[in-house]
Amino acid sequence: MNKEPIAKNELNRCRKKGLLSPSAKENLRIYWYKFSRNKLSVLGLFIVLISIFLAIFAPVVSRYPQHVKEFVDYEKANLPPSASYFFGTDIFGRDIFTRVIFSFRGALLMSVIVLSIAVPIGVLLGLIAGYYNGTWIDIIIMRLTDVFLALPPLILALAIAAVLKPNLTSSMIAVTAMWWPWYTRLVYGMATALSKEYFVKNAELIGASRFHILFNEILPNCLSPIFTKMALDVGWVILIGASLSFVGLGEQPPTPAFGQMISDGARYMPDLWWMTIFPALAIAFIILGFNFFGDGIRDMLDRGR
Template identity: 40%
Template structure:
């Protein structure tokens, strides 16, 4: 009976959150655009007019061709269709953002929950290491780590995970310190519930709201960082159709082929904007201080 009441309460909370999220027109539009981006990434081979151009095909005879009926976004310096490369670039940006945020969230949440729950010398060690990482700007730290590891998309993702996890650690530690003072946690400790079980069963599940908010807001930042590392030559390498790499390559041709820079740049702008708007919408819904019913 108690489980049914808990499930009913969770369902009501979910419906209220969905209603509040859908009530915001800008958030609703952003979620539709995000859904379109996800579908475009999944069905890129079918949506791309020239899917082979996003891999390794070249057509020097139509290099830097302006937008036309045959090539809506024009072509690059090797005659490859920019629309096809831009669509395939969605896959790289979204997958990189998802991988980076997921691993940073898992590592940071676990360390933060342990630090806040256990306390003592372990808390001091974890938080001092966290403070060291937080003392450097995330982008600068990612650039240094990516440069040390070597230029590649995988190394760029690893560099971003190393740069981002401390934020989740600090957030979850604060939640854990608050949650462990609640009566049901003290009752679990009284009956001898192992600390690790208490962390995974009570601390982490009840402290996920601010973590989800932070993750949703970080998605846009990660997309922008992936593009930045690609632009600097520390991320994806040719012929990978990554937006930042495309913008970096196109800067030499901007005066004669503006489309080469504009379209991948617009893709970065739209994707980052969509994630930022959705992140703000989730913050308004999940944060009790900003929720408006």
């Protein structure tokens, strides 16, 4: 009956041999293998890293940081792309390359803030509604979600941004308000299915608290689709943000933003084509990058293989 010491010794033996630390290196290797099998994902990762780098080091990388503030230099206005102005200059003589790089900053910042508010709200509501599937809690949360999903997203964002002052903050509030229901929907479906799994039943039968079941049993199993969706959504938030700023509801001039630059440049198409084309390409570049990256994350977190 004197079992305890044996178990204890065994435990100590394993500790000594370093058997207890799960091999993080091995896990990393598997993740990288799965991620890198699709070469486009690696390209996406590359683009994402570049975007983040540009956003952080914008003042260092760009050549004319003063061009993002009040700045006018009519002598250098309307110049086509050249060695000193990679993307040319606009009608005020500002360097488009600099303004594009600074737009990365605003765009990424917006995505990060919007997602870090919308995702927790959406996930929490989805978890609760999914676990209490079929009860009045489920009905209230999901019908509310349906109301938000039924409104055309851009119109909703326009309405909110128009009621509030037109600036970056209010456009972020608008985008957040239309973004959380998608996460509720996503998590709701998974939580509904997971709450029927035997490990959840078992936790209930053992007598675990609801908090434990929601956050320790169900939530971890939902994380990989959530992360995948987040990686993809960064691009979409940037696109919506650009649409809002295109109609004048985002960042106000002189601070640059993709949509605003495109709408300004559109008036001078096709003569001053570089004013529109380069910001547009930048958006396409960043969205494409995040989409490829998102696909890679999905492959990486897929437990099937």
